[in-house]
Amino acid sequence: MKALLIADHDNNHLSEQTAKALSAASQLGAVDVLIMGHDCTEVASQAACLSGVGRVLLAEHEALKHQLAEPCAEAILSIASEYQAIVSAASTTGKGVLPRIAAKLDVMQISEVIEILDEKTFKRPTYAGNAIQTVQSNDSIKVLTIRTANFATTENAPTSAEVVALDITLGQQRSVHISDKVSDSERPELQSAKVIVSGGRALGSQENFNATILPVADKLGAAVGASRAAVDSGFAPNDWQVGQTGKIVSPDLYVACGISGAIQHLAGMKDSKVIVAINNDEDAPIFQIADYRLEADLFEALPEITRLLS
Amino acid sequence: MKALVAVKRVIDYNVKPRLKSDGSGVDLTNVKMSINPFDEIAVEEAIRLKEAGKVSEVVLVSIGSSKSEETIRTGLAMGADRGILVNTGDPAIEPLAVAKILKSIAESEQVGIVIVGKQAIDDDCNQTGQMLSALLDWPQGTFASVVDIQSADKVLVTREIDGGLQTLELDLPAVVTTDLRLNEPRFASLPNIMKAKKKPVSKVSLADLGLPENFIEPRLIVQKTEAPEVRQAGVKVADAAELIDKLRNEAGVL
Ligand SMILES: Cc1cc2nc3c(=O)[nH]c(=O)nc-3n(C[C@H](O)[C@H](O)[C@H](O)COP(=O)(O)OP(=O)(O)OC[C@H]3O[C@@H](n4cnc5c(N)ncnc54)[C@H](O)[C@@H]3O)c2cc1C
Ligand SMILES: Nc1ncnc2c1ncn2[C@@H]1O[C@H](COP(=O)(O)O)[C@@H](O)[C@H]1O
Numbered sequence: 001m002k003a004l005l006i007a008d009h010d011n012n013h014l015s016e017q018t019a020k021a022l023s024a025a026s027q028l029g030a031v032d033v034l035i036m037g038h039d040c041t042e043v044a045s046q047a048a049c050l051s052g053v054g055r056v057l058l059a060e061h062e063a064l065k066h067q068l069a070e071p072c073a074e075a076i077l078s079i080a081s082e083y084q085a086i087v088s089a090a091s092t093t094g095k096g097v098l099p100r101i102a103a104k105l106d107v108m109q110i111s112e113v114i115e116i117l118d119e120k121t122f123k124r125p126t127y128a129g130n131a132i133q134t135v136q137s138n139d140s141i142k143v144l145t146i147r148t149a150n151f152a153t154t155e156n157a158p159t160s161a162e163v164v165a166l167d168i169t170l171g172q173q174r175s176v177h178i179s180d181k182v183s184d185s186e187r188p189e190l191q192s193a194k195v196i197v198s199g200g201r202a203l204g205s206q207e208n209f210n211a212t213i214l215p216v217a218d219k220l221g222a223a224v225g226a227s228r229a230a231v232d233s234g235f236a237p238n239d240w241q242v243g244q245t246g247k248i249v250s251p252d253l254y255v256a257c258g259i260s261g262a263i264q265h266l267a268g269m270k271d272s273k274v275i276v277a278i279n280n281d282e283d284a285p286i287f288q289i290a291d292y293r294l295e296a297d298l299f300e301a302l303p304e305i306t307r308l309l310s
Numbered sequence: 311m312k313a314l315v316a317v318k319r320v321i322d323y324n325v326k327p328r329l330k331s332d333g334s335g336v337d338l339t340n341v342k343m344s345i346n347p348f349d350e351i352a353v354e355e356a357i358r359l360k361e362a363g364k365v366s367e368v369v370l371v372s373i374g375s376s377k378s379e380e381t382i383r384t385g386l387a388m389g390a391d392r393g394i395l396v397n398t399g400d401p402a403i404e405p406l407a408v409a410k411i412l413k414s415i416a417e418s419e420q421v422g423i424v425i426v427g428k429q430a431i432d433d434d435c436n437q438t439g440q441m442l443s444a445l446l447d448w449p450q451g452t453f454a455s456v457v458d459i460q461s462a463d464k465v466l467v468t469r470e471i472d473g474g475l476q477t478l479e480l481d482l483p484a485v486v487t488t489d490l491r492l493n494e495p496r497f498a499s500l501p502n503i504m505k506a507k508k509k510p511v512s513k514v515s516l517a518d519l520g521l522p523e524n525f526i527e528p529r530l531i532v533q534k535t536e537a538p539e540v541r542q543a544g545v546k547v548a549d550a551a552e553l554i555d556k557l558r559n560e561a562g563v564l
Contacts, residue, residue, distance in 0.1 A: 010473075068478070069440065069450055092471040096452050099405070099440035108406050108529035111435045125538070126434050127327040131336050132538050136531040174481035175449040178466065182474040195563070220564070228490060238455065238470045238491060245348075245429060245490060247472070253563040263326060270541060274561045276553065291544035291561065294553050304550035 001029035001119050003085040004057075006076065007047055008093055011037045011065070014046040016192040017089035020148035025087040026052040027116045028142075033057065033161075034079070036072050038065035044163045051157035059166040066177040067093055073100040075168050080105065083141065084119075090145035090248075098143055107139035112248075114150040128244040128267040148191060149250035149271055183237050188223045190240065195253045198225035198242055198269070201233065202258025202279075202298060209235040212302045213257060219309040225249065225269075227259045243268035257298045261286025278302070311422025311462065311482070313356040313365045315390065316412055317349040317372045319381040320432045333534040336432075343377070345384045348427025351488040353385040354495040355457055356425055360389075364459040365423070367391045371415055373408055375400050379511055386506035387498035393511035396519070398526055402433070407526040409441035414519045416446060421483065423465065428453050428487040439487035449480035455491040 003025045008015035018033070025031045033047045036059045044058045057079070063071045076097070080086060086101055088094030090112050102109035114132070115123035121136045122144065190196060197217040203209040209230065217224045226236035228243060242249055244267035254272035259265060261277070261284055269275070270289055277290035278298050287293045294301055321327060322342040330337045345353075359365040368390040372378035375397065382393035396411055416424050429436040443450035451457070451467030455475065458466040459482075468477045470489045498506070516523055547553045558564045 066476070069443075069452070073444065092453060092469075095436050096440060096450070099437035100444035100450075102437070103406065103409060103441035103444040106406070108404055109435070109437050110530065111437060121533070126535075127321070127336060127432055128434070129538055130327045131329055131535050133535050134533040136533055137529065138531070139529055175451075176479045178477040178479050180474065180476050232491065237474065238489075239472060239474050244431070244434070253557065253561075264323070270538075274557070274563050275541075275544075276557070288543050289541040292553055292556055293544065293546045294550070295546065296549070301550050305554065308550055308554050 001084045002082065003028045003031045003087050004076070004080070004083040005031050005033045006086070006088040006094060006097065007033050007035045007043065008089055008091045009035065009037060009040060009043040011040040012042055014043050015089070015091070016153060016189070017091050017148045018047070019050055019154045020151045021087060021089040021146040022050055022052060022154045023151045024113065024116060024146040025085070026154070028085050028087070028119060030054045034059065034076065036064045036067055036075050038062055045160070048160040048163055049156045050154045052154055053157070053161040056161055056163045057166050058163055059168045061168050061170060063170050063173050064168070066180070068175050068177060069096040069100060070175050071170050071173060072097045073104070074170050076101055077104055078168065079166070080141070085142040085144065087144045087146060089148050094145050098145055102143040105141055105143070107141055107143055108137065109143040109145070110135060110137060111145050112147040113144050114147050128263050129270065130263065147248055149248045183239060187217065188221070190223045190225055190242070190247050190249055193223035193249070193251050195220045195222035196225045196249055196251045197222045197255045197257065198227065198259060199230055199236065199257050200227040200259030201229035203230060203235050206235045212299060215306045216255070216302050216309070219306055227265050256286050256290070257302060259286055260284050261289070311365055312367045312369060312419060313359060314369050314371060314412070314416055314419060314421040314424045315349070315352045315356045315385065316408070316424070316426040316438070317353065317370050317381050317385050318346040318427070318430050319343050319372060319374055319378045320346045320430055323347055323431055329535060329537050333536055335532070335535045345381045346427050346430050348429055348488050350495045351490070351492050352425040352427055353388050353390055354493045355488060357389040358493065359457070359459060369394065369419060369421070371396065371412065373398055373403055373411055382511055383506050384498070386509045387503040388496055389502065392509055395511055395513045397513060397515055402528070403526055404528055404530065405435045405437035405441055406529065408438050409445055410525060411519065411521065412438070412442050413445045414521060416442070423459070423483060424485045426485070426487050428489055439485050443485040446485065449484045450487070451478055451480050451484060452487045453489040454486050455489050457486055457492065
């Protein structure tokens with residue numbers, strides 16, 4: 001089986017999510033990686049270094065600069081017939097574009113794959129991770145998004161794969177990119193971080209969130225997460241939301257502060273290696289899955305932890 | 311322009327799903343069912359667009375068993391104008407088939423915008439809107455936190471993406487999928503719930519839409535449905551110092 005892996009990148013850096021999705025795709029067979037973007041040869045070189053990559057296909061085009069779903073789908077479809085599987089990380093880019101490919105090829109996509117049993121059988125979570133389905137696809141081409149929290153990062157290979165430039169022609173575009181508001185922070189990315197400190201509604205305000213959560217995160221070199229309630233209330237930006245409908249993470253250490261543990265939140269972090277919960281309610285559901293429970297007022301406990309780590 | 315909103319009847323988000331012991335799926339007998347939360351946001355957005363004079367009529371469509379009429383009534387009570395129930399019976403229906411049905415309705419109703427949820431909280435597929443957009447060959451604005459109709463043929467959509475926010479300008483007609491921060495859905499008042507009972511809901515079959523019965527046959531065979539591994543509750547620590555000690559010396563994660 002030949003698989004085409006769609007890369008996630010920002011025209012400069014290949015996302016670690018792609019290296020994880022690659023370990024999934026490699027279980028299916030030989031993998032080519034497709035980079036779609038603009039002025040992104042650097043990304044192609046990074047992809048070429050990953051172990052298990054057959055060829056790197058580089059599609060550069062002005063209209064692919066922001067990797068909008070429509071032109072990306074057009075580019076993928078122009079080469080899809082050479083492959084038996086089209087794979088991507090379940091990132092917002094992958095989730096945007098892959099269902100279009102599936103629809104055009106008249107196949108059912110398999111979303112958020114957590115395990116590959118064989119070429120046509122996959123496990124995927126449903127109902128916020130409360131029901132794991134084993135599904136079999138008999139479609140001639142498999143379209144899969146990969147839940148990267150469940151797969152290891154691919155290491156670099158001793159030799160680089162060949163990079164092949166593709167000549168892509170695209171039709172008239174009816175979606176135009178206007179602007180991005182990206183949070184460029186020095187912190188590790190949520191989905192690749194070893195440690196995550198998350199805050200919930202209990203933080204009460206953005207000032208409190210910043211003054212209480214960020215210092216601990218800094219001490220631990222951690223990424224920062226948030227519950228939906230914290231994001232909805234404006235304490236934290238949308239891209240920090242962890243959960244069923246936010247980011248799915250599995251760090252070595254997840255510290256949940258003032259988060260009750262609704263199933264939608266648990267869906268995003270319950271595969272973390274070690275979970276710490278800090279909450280002042282002994283009945284908070286988060287305590288049922290935490291390895292270490294600290295029943296305390298977070299406004300006292302977190303500054304204390306920051307101090308002890310100094 | 312008309313807005314078409316897809317509403318799915320799903321397990322209520324507050325209910326913890328119970329698995330059938332034979333591994334055949336989630337047991338939904340006597341379980342509280344509700345409108346998919348993202349679809350409630352979609353209905354709210356369409357109504358706001360109508361209130362702002364950008365949209366002339368809000369049409370809801372639900373695909374499933376006859377019980378999905380309740381879901382349509384929920385949206386009508388919020389303020390939508392009428393509903394279409396595509397009765398496909400009890401079996402779960404996949405996003406690809408839903409998208410094909412929605413395409414047929416979007417075309418026959420000649421709508422200017424389709425708003426669907428980004429994800430159904432039962433199958434967690436996150437596919438239908440993108441598939442529909444591809445099938446119709448209309449632009450897509452997924453994971454929307456702002457929908458701003460500029461004119462009869464342009465809409466600005468701000469999207470929640472992995473790195474932050476992104477704003478796109480789409481030609482209309484277009485397909486939009488809703489994210490959590492798009493709006494806060496209103497509660498239906500009692501008078502509006504009463505009024506909704508009289509709003510028209512047309513009931514159609516696949517044959518009425520000119521679609522063959524066999525295309526809702528599932529493409530994916532669900533071999534089994536099992537519970538995830540459960541985590542055991544761990545130990546209680548007395549204070550910050552003990553926590554750090556345990557993380558360092560017992561868990562080895564610091
Ligand atoms: C469709 C849908 C999708 C959703 N998706 C997500 C998602 O992806 N991610 C997500 O997180 N949620 C999601 N939710 C929301 C989820 O259901 C919960 O509402 C949310 O997770 C609650 O956030 P919270 O734990 O911060 O707030 P709360 O539930 O209000 O919990 C606050 C906690 O803080 C504790 N506390 C209060 N004061 C202190 C103090 N001083 N010190 C210590 N502890 C304190 C309280 O005891 C309580 O346990 C979704 C909901 C829906 C309907
Ligand atoms: N059976 C259905 N009836 C009506 N709308 C649906 C149905 N299935 C999916 N949808 C719509 O498609 C969205 C995404 O669903 P999914 O792709 O299954 O995650 C939902 O939020 C609904 O708006």
